[in-house]
Amino acid sequence: MDEKVKEIVSTLLVIIVTLSIYFGLKVVLHTSSPLVVVVSGSMEPVFYRGDIVVLKGVRPEEVKVGDVVVYKSPIARYPIIHRVRKIEVVNINGRNELCFVTWGDHNPVPDIYPTPYGILDCVPADAIEAKALLVIPKIGIISIKVRELFGGG
Numbered sequence: 001m002d003e004k005v006k007e008i009v010s011t012l013l014v015i016i017v018t019l020s021i022y023f024g025l026k027v028v029l030h031t032s033s034p035l036v037v038v039v040s041g042s043m044e045p046v047f048y049r050g051d052i053v054v055l056k057g058v059r060p061e062e063v064k065v066g067d068v069v070v071y072k073s074p075i076a077r078y079p080i081i082h083r084v085r086k087i088e089v090v091n092i093n094g095r096n097e098l099c100f101v102t103w104g105d106h107n108p109v110p111d112i113y114p115t116p117y118g119i120l121d122c123v124p125a126d127a128i129e130a131k132a133l134l135v136i137p138k139i140g141i142i143s144i145k146v147r148e149l150f151g152g153g
Contacts, residue, residue, distance in 0.1 A: 030057030031130045036070055037140030039078050042104030043068070047132075050141030053081060054133045060098050060125035063087070068132040069102065071123050074114055081132065082111060086122075093117050098125040 022034070038051045046068070047053060055070055063069060063084055070081045086101035092115065099122035103110045113120040113127065 031055050032057075033070070033079070033129065036079055036081060037143050038081065039144060040104075042107050043081060043083070044106045046105050047081065047135055048137070050138045050144055052136040052140040054136065055130035056133050058128065058131045060100075060128055063098075063100060063128060063131060069100065069123075069128050070130045070132070071100075071102070071127040072129060073111075073123075073127070079129065080111065082107075085110065088122055090120065090122065090124075092120075092124060099123065100125070100128065 034055055036053050036055060038047045038049055038053060041049055053068075053070075058067075058069070065084055065087060067084050068081060069084055070079045072079050080102075082102040082104045084100045084102055088099045088101065089096050090099040091097075092099075099120060101110050101122045110121055111123060113123050115124070
């Protein structure tokens with residue numbers, strides 16, 4: 001086999017295996033985003049910028065104080081990964097719902113969460129996407145550098 005063909009086949013195999021692992025993780029870990037790159041220092045010294053965190057999908061009732069969760073905020077560009085400090089039940093638009101008081105280990109104050117009904121000082125259950133399982137140090141820095149290079153930082 002020609003060297004060029006071998007190189008193309010090898011590259012395709014690496015891509016196929018990588019995608020298979022990623023999609024397999026989505027199924028096994030019950031989340032649409034099984035990996036997240038840490039983009040800020042808000043969780044230092046637990047997670048550092050450039051770390052990759054492996055996530056597991058979780059129902060809000062399964063979240064406990066001390067868990068590190070990922071949620072989407074309407075005011076943030078990327079998903080936020082912070083620790084749950086307290087769990088409350090709040091009234092949102094006439095319904096009692098679980099709400100999670102979160103903040104980064106390196107942050108001095110809790111997160112806020114804007115809703116159409118006002119600003120909450122906790123994250124509503126429907127915003128929680130997953131919780132952290134383990135961290136893979138620094139390999140996500142490549143992703144951050146590429147985003148910065150192309151203006152997506």
